[in-house]
Amino acid sequence: xxxxxxxxxxxxxxxxxxxxxxxxxxxxxxxxxxxxxxxxxxxxxxxxxxxxxxxxxxxxxxxxxxxxxxxxxxxxxxxxxxxxxxxxxxxxxxxxxxxxxxxxxxxxxxxxxxxxxxxxxxxxxxxxxxxxxxxxxxxxxxxxxxxxxxxxxxxxxxxxxxxxxxxxxxxxxxxxxxxxxxxxxxxxxxxxxxxxxxxxxxxxxxxxxxxxxxxxxxxxxxxxxxxxxxxxxxxxxxxxxxxxxxxxx
Ligand SMILES: NC(=O)c1ccc[n+]([C@@H]2O[C@H](COP(=O)([O-])OP(=O)(O)OC[C@H]3O[C@@H](n4cnc5c(N)ncnc54)[C@H](OP(=O)(O)O)[C@@H]3O)[C@@H](O)[C@H]2O)c1
Numbered sequence: 001x002x003x004x005x006x007x008x009x010x011x012x013x014x015x016x017x018x019x020x021x022x023x024x025x026x027x028x029x030x031x032x033x034x035x036x037x038x039x040x041x042x043x044x045x046x047x048x049x050x051x052x053x054x055x056x057x058x059x060x061x062x063x064x065x066x067x068x069x070x071x072x073x074x075x076x077x078x079x080x081x082x083x084x085x086x087x088x089x090x091x092x093x094x095x096x097x098x099x100x101x102x103x104x105x106x107x108x109x110x111x112x113x114x115x116x117x118x119x120x121x122x123x124x125x126x127x128x129x130x131x132x133x134x135x136x137x138x139x140x141x142x143x144x145x146x147x148x149x150x151x152x153x154x155x156x157x158x159x160x161x162x163x164x165x166x167x168x169x170x171x172x173x174x175x176x177x178x179x180x181x182x183x184x185x186x187x188x189x190x191x192x193x194x195x196x197x198x199x200x201x202x203x204x205x206x207x208x209x210x211x212x213x214x215x216x217x218x219x220x221x222x223x224x225x226x227x228x229x230x231x232x233x234x235x236x237x238x239x240x241x242x243x244x245x246x247x248x249x
Contacts, residue, residue, distance in 0.1 A: 003030075004031035006217065010076065011080075013037040019186065026051065029052060033055075036075075036077070039061075074122070076126070077123075080131050084111065088189065091195070109156050113159055128171025132216050134177060137233070156176065181206050182208070
């Protein structure tokens with residue numbers, strides 16, 4: 001993975017204390033951006049900071065806490081990575097509660113929408129900005145037992161497209177980024193559920209988070225301009241060629 005230059009940029013990554021979010025924070029900081037990440041406790045920030053170098057700051061904030069997120073975003077960022085997400089409730093439609101279902105949508109979709117809504121006017125005033133929304137194959141394909149997750153990610157893909165339609169001409173580059181099947185705690189929860197083919201994948205078949213983290217940072221460079229407004233998938237040849245990643249075996 002080649003070196004990227006994001007010096008002079010400021011970035012906010014939600015849910016940056018572990019998994020793909022942490023890898024994105026690492027790669028954005030390595031590229032020279034000043035990175036702020038959110039986590040839900042000071043303890044989680046301290047743990048994440050042990051693996052981080054560069055200009056990085058952690059802030060305690062739940063993405064569903066709209067006033068707190070608005071206060072943080074008002075500080076002004078060039079890059080917003082809507083990474084925080086939950087898989088549950090895992091269960092067939094007849095077995096999950098509407099309250100748990102709504103909580104998923106609140107985290108995966110409404111919170112990302114709200115962060116964009118607050119972040120973009122400042123970005124436009126400063127001449128432009130980048131939004132990366134963490135997407136998934138589940139945004140485009142139904143998966144048994146994941147109705148909330150699929151619906152939330154499908155909705156987020158449409159938000160990405162709407163951001164492009166409304167603000168693409170004003171310097172806002174929005175991407176939906178599917179990171180592949182990545183070895184994180186989320187995949188641990190999926191394996192434990194045993195409910196669909198993804199849960200049957202052995203851990204050895206999963207990708208490490210560092211390449212998706214690097215790809216998120218790459219999307220924040222002008223090299224990705226031609227993909228603005230799109231859903232991109234790290235497993236697709238077109239994306240890998242454009243980003244200069246080796247083809248998958
Ligand atoms: N792993 C995969 O294979 C895969 C595939 C496709 C898409 N994705 C997407 O990639 C993103 C990251 O996934 P991951 O696998 O890295 O998941 P993960 O290991 O479970 O980490 C999720 C992160 O989101 C945070 N988070 C969850 N709810 C939050 C809330 N209400 N407020 C603030 N932070 C919150 C978590 O914070 P806590 O530590 O406090 O819980 C954690 O930092 C998600 O959007 C996911 O849907 C993942």
